[in-house]
Amino acid sequence: MNNFDYLKNYQIPGDLFLELLDLYKTIGKSETYSKIYKDDYLVDYNNSLEEDTFEIVKYLGIKVSFERQRLIITKDYTPKTKEEKMVAAIKRIIKSIRTNAFIDKHPINSIDILDLLKRIYGPTIKINSNDFTIQGAKNKSVRYKFNTILDDYDKAIDQKLHEPIILSSILIMEMYNIKPYSEYNELALMFTYYYLLLKCGIVSFNFVSFFKMFINNKEEAFNLISRGSINYDQGIIFFNDFVKFTLKLINNAVLELEKIENKKLSKTAQKSDVIQDSILNNLPDLFSKEDVARLNPGVSPSTIMRVLKKLHEMNYIIPLGTGRSAKWKKLYDPKKKEYAVGVSKDENND
Secondary structure, X not given: OOOOHHHHHOOOOHXXXXXXXXXXXXXXXXXXXXXXXXXXXXXXXXXXXXXXXHHHHHHHOOOOOHHHHHHHHHHOOOOOOHHHXXXXXXXXXXXXXXXXXXXXXXXXXXXXXXXXXXXXXXXXXXXXXXXXXXXXXXXXXXXXXXXXXXXXXXXXXXXXXXXXXXXXXHHHHHHHHXXXXXXXXXXXXXXXXXXXXXXXXXXXXXXXXXXXXXHHOHHHHHHHHHHHOOOHHHOOOOOHHHHHHHHHHHHHHHHHHHHHHHHHHHHHHXXXXXXXXXXXXXXXXXXXXXXXXXXXXXXXXXXXXXXXXXXHHOXXXXXXXXXXXOEEEEOEEOOOOEEOOOXXXXXXXO
């Protein structure tokens, strides 16, 4: 029986179940981020992409000056040296992991992971050719063992055998023990872990640096995996503690994203107040959306529409017409603090 088959009879412990329940309540908030902040989505996406790249370059100890790193990572300057090409490759890899996690339909496989390592270090990286021994079982090659584990994982996901975050944590523990590649297994594990969490729908890691969080806590992660693998020579792993680590990592990302959202809400509120004031105090009684834009250069059309809708809900203005030729008419004079003749505050709120 492999560790995925074991899950058929596995009951999630009460404390772990509650942690999962709490996590899924917060994950939903993150999924609305790109819808609420359309104008800032790409900015924050690219910022975290750049931060992830910086973190891996630092982790690998690639000898490129910070200034050249900054130009290659943030400005897409053409790399000149072998080391600079490694930096550029890392950024492309992270971007491809993000993209593929949301469009890939085919199962994860050992060759795709190997290709990520080769993009950085060249063709010398191979799949480990050694034999893998589990007590009481016939020796199999590492390649065979790893591919079998990947197949078992994909079947478990397709069959909805268990919660995806638990399944993904088990796969990472298996990968840690198998060490499927001739070199750089730790890096391969991090790339795979990132991909799996994105596949689980953890969109926070599109806006918050996964690699910064994991690298800062990798000693704890690997200690938990080692402790849970004490009987791995018998083919058994104890995964609850590492699953809890995964949940903590995700929860920290969600909390970090909430901080970003709160800052934006504060800035949006301040910006909205300025736009609202310009409409009520500096525009004629009849005005268009374009008039608002001219008074507030650099403000996005969606932000202007949010303010117009808010003022309409407050019964301060009403729309006249639709489409590009639409106008807006003021009903409230903030200087006199009164409504137009025949208009009451609650007139349009029925």
